[in-house]
Each structure stands twice: as structure tokens, then as C-alpha cells.
Amino acid sequence: MSSIDEIKARIDILDLVNEAGVKLRRSGRNYLGFCPFHENKRTPAFVVWPESGTWRCFGECNEGGDIFKFLMKKEGIDFKEALQRLAERAGVTLERLQPERPEQREEHERLRTLLEDAMQFYRHHLFNTAAGKTALDYLLQKRKLTLPTIEAWGLGYAPPGYEGLLKHFTGRGYSEQDLLDAGLVSIIEDQGGSRRLLDRFRHRIMIPIRDEQGRLAGFGARIHPEDTRQDQAKFINTSETPLFSKGRLLYGLDRARKPIRSADQAVIVEGYLDVIALHQAGFENVISPMGTALTEDQLRLLKRFTRRIVLALDPDTAGQKAILRGLEAARASMDREQELRFDARGLLRHEARLQADLRVANLPDGLDPDEIVERNPDEWKQLIAEARPIVAHVLETLLHNRNADDPKVKTDIVQQMLPLIEDLPNPVERDAYRQMLARRLKVDERSLLTRTAPILPRARPGRTPPRQSQPAALPVRSPSESVESACLSLLLRRPDLLPRLDRRLQEASLAPLTTSDFGYTAYQLLLELLQKALEQDEAELTQFVQRHAAETLHETYAGLIAQPPPKGNDDRLLDELTRQILQLRRQALNDHLNQFRFLQEEAQQQGNTTLVAEYQKIVHDYTRLLNELDAARKKMSANRRE
Ligand SMILES: [Zn+2]
Incomplete structure (x- = not known):
């Protein structure tokens, strides 16, 4: 990202x-x-x-x-x-x-080596000490992990002392600062106010956490099964370090990325040990966030491998309850939360923004994923296959064990569901879910419609009431980032296509490509640079962009030119490019048009005839532009077929 x-x-x-x-x-x-x-x-x-x-x-x-x-x-x-x-x-x-600087890379390498050594240290304690033996027995017998699995995932055991690891590694020449930077030790202040270091992980089962490239980033640590102290968290992670950022890591992704890609589906569970058990059972497209938080960064990371994501949440845990949380919370506060948990609104928002397909699988009460798969692997398969879209899941959960014929229950559910449905960006989906809600609650769908339009101006008494059908809602579509990035990515790698594209557009009496064809600032700026480079007859485009782009555009630039190489001959590429540019323009025009139709309708309802006339003229102009564009599109595609 x-x-x-x-x-x-x-x-x-x-x-x-x-x-x-x-x-x-x-x-x-x-x-x-x-x-x-x-x-x-x-x-x-x-x-x-x-x-x-x-x-x-x-x-x-x-x-x-x-x-x-x-x-x-x-x-x-x-x-x-x-x-x-x-x-x-x-x-x-x-x-x-920014990409790692050389000295930074060196430091990161040193920390990673230290973490690998720490993993060996914990492994040694798991297999060779009496306290480790009880942890190992737990993994083998209670969690049903096999020895090869335990080895493959690098599990270990942190001894109970306060300085075991500290002494071991300072004795081997690592500095205290290195141990701190790697997140292996913590600083405490004793009563006299002097600071001392002690092992961060004590008497815990250690689970190495790797980034998506398989590089060790830190550890998750589960409480020892026989640890009965009340004040101990069940799970702790490495604290935030230069390598470990829990909002950006997904446990198991280094092993799951290929299976996720080939299954075109990722399954998210809540526990590290569940991930391991599922992989052991042959379900290798499974990963887990760090703790219960699921961030947009993590979804974005995942989206590089698939758009289809299933959340398999244990009904007992916070996760399942949290998905319902926030239904009544003010939208404003939800929007401000940076680290969204599994709450339906936040997830729907991510889903729309990332154009992902998020579903929820309902796990049977009281069973963890590893217990289900241990009992019957087919049951797991079935549960994942039956995963429902978030909105449907929320509805079923709200209905669970309640009488849908009770008017009070109906009202309650409608009140919780409608804001969620209204929030969906896609009007087709909105309609479908309204229908589903009406069907499940056995209410008239139109009664749901009237509740969904509080933003529309109410008709004043004595005036014609609004028509039964809703006024044209504003367009949902927004500038399409994927189309924009595809166009720009091609142009940056094949700048020679730009003059040819402009010629084509001009032949069809259309304006050449301009920055206003793009909605995203970074893209606008890169196109501007590209146009400048061509004007100045720059032979080496990459160098030109690197010289002139603000440093921060490099990242976007690198991302765009790293896309898969364009396929097909020049004519094909040009056809596709033209089609996409016209698609962007058409969408923008359509947005304009719908915008003003909406305003016109609104002015009509308010009886403001001057405004109505003004809007009418604008709508007329945009309609003409749209028709011109469509005519040009038709002509161009006819030319191509000749
Ligand atoms: Zn303005």
C-alpha cells in the first residue's frame, strides 16, 4: 500500500x-x-x-x-x-x-536474523525442557497438531524466567538496543526509578509471525495452558517495531498467498492456532489478523491475491458480536474509527471502497474452526461455501431465535437493517436487500422505501405530493480508479501511444486526453509529466519522471509500471485504451447529467421555476454532449470493425 x-x-x-x-x-x-x-x-x-x-x-x-x-x-x-x-x-x-534505505535495510536484516535466532531459542525450550514439554503436549493432544506441523510453523516455548532470553542473546553479542528494537524485551522502571530490561514473553507458546514475503516480523504468544494467573492476557503480540506493524500483517499469508490465489478466495479466522490447524487439514487459503482487529490495510494487502474474502467467525467470541456492533452507533463515529473491528458498517465500507466481496460464514456455537475441521473436514468446506454477504448475515443473526411475526420485532429489525442497506453504494444491491428484508419480515416493500428517503425534500402542504417512484437518486458511481490506473499504466510504459490516442480522439471530434479525464491527483500529475516529457522530446521517460516527480509520486509510478505487461499488438492496445478513456468520459458525463436531473427534480418539488429552467438548460446541454460522445463511440467502433 x-x-x-x-x-x-x-x-x-x-x-x-x-x-x-x-x-x-x-x-x-x-x-x-x-x-x-x-x-x-x-x-x-x-x-x-x-x-x-x-x-x-x-x-x-x-x-x-x-x-x-x-x-x-x-x-x-x-x-x-x-x-x-x-x-x-x-x-x-x-x-x-519510502523503500528501505540501504542502511535501514541492513538494520532490518540484522533484526530479522535476531528474530530467527530467537525462534530457535524458543524451539529449543519447547522440545528440550520440562516446562516446554507441557506446552508441546498441549499442541499435540489438545490442538491435534502434528510434529511436522509444529516444526514447519516454527512453534516454540518462552521459558518463565525474566531474563533467560536477555542473558542468552547479550551473551552472544547482541546489544540491548537490538533486543528492544526486535521487540523481544521490554523496559520496566523499578521502584527506585531505574530502568531495567526483561524478557517480553514468559511462559508462553510462541508463534512466529512472518510478513507476506515470509520474512520474520515478530511473534504471537499464547498463554501456557496451565497458567492460571488471572492477570495474563490470552494472547500477546510483539509490540510495534520497525518490522512488526500489526495493522499491516496477516498471519499465515506467506504460506496462504498461493492457495488464496488459486482458490480465488481467502478465509479469515480469528486465531493463529486455527490457521495452523486448517492448513494442516489441507485448507491452505486461511489467514488471521493480529488479534481481533481487521484493518483496511490488511484487506488491501489481501486484495492483491483475491477479492473474495470469507470471515469465519466464532459465534462465541467478540468477533461475531462485534459484527453487529455499531448498527445503531452514529455513522460519524464509525467513520472516524481507524482500526475497524468486524463491524458490519465498517466492513461494508471497506468492501465498497476496495471493490471486494466480503462474506461471513456462521460457525456452529461453541466450536472453534480447528474443532470443526477435526470433527469433519467436509463440514468446514460446507460452512465456507454457505457464507453469506454481510447484510444477509446481519439480518439472519438479528432474526435468530426471534419471532418475525411480532410487530415489535419487525420494527426493531427494520430500524437496524435499513441504515445498513441505505449505505450500500450499489442501487441494484440496495433494491435486492430491501426485497429480501421485506420477504423475510413479510412486510410490504414499499413501506421500506418510504423510510429510506429522509434526505429528500418533503412536499409542502398544498402542493402535489412527490410521485410514487423515488426521484432519480444521485449517481452512485464514482471516478473509477481501476480504469484510470489501467490507462495510465499503459501510457507510462508505452508513451508513444499517447499522440496516437489524441489523434484518434481528434478525428472523432473529441478533445485530446487531459488531466481532467482522471479523478485522482497522483494520476493527474503523472499524466501531466508524461505530456511534458513528450513535448520536450525526452528520450528516457523514466528518468524524466524520476527527475521531475515529487519524491512521493515515485511510489504510485512504480506501482503503475509494475502491472503485468500489456498484451496484444499496437492497434489492439490503442483500441482498448480509447475504449477506456471514452468510458471514463461517459461516466463523468453521466454523473453530471444525473446530478442535474436530481437538482431539477428537487427544484420542481420546491416550486422554484427559475431554478428549474436553469437546470433544464444544463440537463439539455449535458444530454447533447452525451449523445455526441455516444455517436463518436459508435463511429469509432464501426471504423475498427472495417
Ligand atoms: Zn466550482
Whole structure:
């Protein structure tokens, strides 16, 4: 995940726009207000799409972008400065996210070697000490792990003393600072105020945690089964270190990545030992977050391997309850939570933003995944296959053991479900879930519809009531990042296609490619650089971009040129590129059009005839543009077929 993505994920564009003094009101999936960049207090033409974190002014500016562009325009600053300010606000350290510097890489290598040594130290204690023997017996007998599995996953045992590891490793020449940096020891202050070091992990089963590339990053530590002290957490992890960042790691991903890719599905369970047991049973597409938190970073990481993700949550644990949590909580507070747990709203938001398919598998009461798979592997397969989309899962859970014929129960469930359904970005899905809800509760679907439109202006008494059908809701679609990145990725690797694309567009009486065809600031800037490089006849494009891009664009640039090499001959590539650019334009135009249709309808309901006329004219203009674009598209595809 690039630092740009990380900042975008952490900052809510609505906050940023609000702070700039723009009053936004919700309209459909989007938010609408007066543009802060041009003078006009009559026509709200400034739209924000929270899902994609983008905005656009449909009025005079006719311009849009993401949080960076907004701040750049608002404050009159350049990309680099906007990036620095927003990074600070988001708590993202830009420096740390740069590729490892040589001296940093060396330090990381040293820490990784130390961690590998520590793993051997813990392994030795598991197999060769009396206290370790009880831990080993637990793994073999209670958890039904085999010796080869225990070896393969590098499990170990941390002895109970306070200084066993500390003495062992300082004796072997490691510095106390190294041990601290690796997260193997902690500092405490004793009563006299002097600081001393002691082993962080004591009397625990040790589970090495590797990053997705298989590099050791830290440890998870489970309480010893015979440890009866009340004040001990069941699981602890390495504290945050240069190598260990629990929001970015997924346990088992180094082993699961290939199986996930080939199954095109990842299954998330809650415990490290469950991951191991499932892999042992042949279900190798299973991973676990660190503790119970599941972050958007982790989902983003996972998305590199699959979009289809199943959460297999134990109904007993916090995870399952938490998925229902927040249904009644204020949306605002949910949006601000950075580390979302398994709560339905947060997950749905991630799902939409990441274009992922998240489902929930319902595990039978009181059974852990490893017990299910031990009892009957087919049962596990079945449970995963029956995983339901989040909304359906929430509904079934709410209905569980309740009488759906009781009007009170109906009302309660509708009140909990509707906000969730309204939040879905896809209107088709929204309709489908409303129907499902109506069917399950045996209520009239229309009664659900009327509740979902609080944002629409109420008809004034004495005026024509609003028509039965809903006014055209604002468009859900937002600038499509994937199409934008595909176009730019191709152009950066094949800059020679850009003049040919422009020629094609001009032949069809369309404008050449401009930065406003893209919605994301980093892409806009890279296209600008590319155009400059071509103008100046730069032979070595890569060097030009590297010389001129703000350092922070390198990451985006590297990500774009690292995509799979383009396939097909030049004509095919050009066809595809043209198609995608026109698709972006069509989508933007469509958004404009729907926006103004919505406003027109609203003005009509308010009886403001001047505004209606104004909007009508704009709608007319956009319709004409859209028709022109479609005609050009048709002509171009006919030409291609000849
Ligand atoms: Zn404007």
C-alpha cells in the first residue's frame, strides 16, 4: 500500500471539505454543497463521493479530484506540500514508507536474523525442557497438531524466567538496543526509578509471525495452558517495531498467498492456532489478523491475491458480536474509527471502497474452526461455501431465535437493517436487500422505501405530493480508479501511444486526453509529466519522471509500471485504451447529467421555476454532449470493425 493510498484511507474527505467551510448535505450516496472555488450561492454544484474520496465541481470550475487536489486548490499549495500536510494529519510517516534505505535495510536484516535466532531459542525450550514439554503436549493432544506441523510453523516455548532470553542473546553479542528494537524485551522502571530490561514473553507458546514475503516480523504468544494467573492476557503480540506493524500483517499469508490465489478466495479466522490447524487439514487459503482487529490495510494487502474474502467467525467470541456492533452507533463515529473491528458498517465500507466481496460464514456455537475441521473436514468446506454477504448475515443473526411475526420485532429489525442497506453504494444491491428484508419480515416493500428517503425534500402542504417512484437518486458511481490506473499504466510504459490516442480522439471530434479525464491527483500529475516529457522530446521517460516527480509520486509510478505487461499488438492496445478513456468520459458525463436531473427534480418539488429552467438548460446541454460522445463511440467502433 503506497503512502498516498494509506493517507486516503485514513482521511475522510467529508471532514476535510467540512473544515473548509463547505456545508454539505447528503443526497443519495453523495454529498452536495456550494463550490468553495467559485462564486455562486444559488446552484449547489459541488459533489463529494465519500466512497472513492473524490469531489467534483459541476459548475464553473468543472474540475475535480481527491483530498490532495482539494487541499492544493483550497490552500494554493503544490502536491508535495498537500501530501506532507495530509500525511501529518493522518499520522502517516512518509519517510518510513519510502523503500528501505540501504542502511535501514541492513538494520532490518540484522533484526530479522535476531528474530530467527530467537525462534530457535524458543524451539529449543519447547522440545528440550520440562516446562516446554507441557506446552508441546498441549499442541499435540489438545490442538491435534502434528510434529511436522509444529516444526514447519516454527512453534516454540518462552521459558518463565525474566531474563533467560536477555542473558542468552547479550551473551552472544547482541546489544540491548537490538533486543528492544526486535521487540523481544521490554523496559520496566523499578521502584527506585531505574530502568531495567526483561524478557517480553514468559511462559508462553510462541508463534512466529512472518510478513507476506515470509520474512520474520515478530511473534504471537499464547498463554501456557496451565497458567492460571488471572492477570495474563490470552494472547500477546510483539509490540510495534520497525518490522512488526500489526495493522499491516496477516498471519499465515506467506504460506496462504498461493492457495488464496488459486482458490480465488481467502478465509479469515480469528486465531493463529486455527490457521495452523486448517492448513494442516489441507485448507491452505486461511489467514488471521493480529488479534481481533481487521484493518483496511490488511484487506488491501489481501486484495492483491483475491477479492473474495470469507470471515469465519466464532459465534462465541467478540468477533461475531462485534459484527453487529455499531448498527445503531452514529455513522460519524464509525467513520472516524481507524482500526475497524468486524463491524458490519465498517466492513461494508471497506468492501465498497476496495471493490471486494466480503462474506461471513456462521460457525456452529461453541466450536472453534480447528474443532470443526477435526470433527469433519467436509463440514468446514460446507460452512465456507454457505457464507453469506454481510447484510444477509446481519439480518439472519438479528432474526435468530426471534419471532418475525411480532410487530415489535419487525420494527426493531427494520430500524437496524435499513441504515445498513441505505449505505450500500450499489442501487441494484440496495433494491435486492430491501426485497429480501421485506420477504423475510413479510412486510410490504414499499413501506421500506418510504423510510429510506429522509434526505429528500418533503412536499409542502398544498402542493402535489412527490410521485410514487423515488426521484432519480444521485449517481452512485464514482471516478473509477481501476480504469484510470489501467490507462495510465499503459501510457507510462508505452508513451508513444499517447499522440496516437489524441489523434484518434481528434478525428472523432473529441478533445485530446487531459488531466481532467482522471479523478485522482497522483494520476493527474503523472499524466501531466508524461505530456511534458513528450513535448520536450525526452528520450528516457523514466528518468524524466524520476527527475521531475515529487519524491512521493515515485511510489504510485512504480506501482503503475509494475502491472503485468500489456498484451496484444499496437492497434489492439490503442483500441482498448480509447475504449477506456471514452468510458471514463461517459461516466463523468453521466454523473453530471444525473446530478442535474436530481437538482431539477428537487427544484420542481420546491416550486422554484427559475431554478428549474436553469437546470433544464444544463440537463439539455449535458444530454447533447452525451449523445455526441455516444455517436463518436459508435463511429469509432464501426471504423475498427472495417
Ligand atoms: Zn466550482
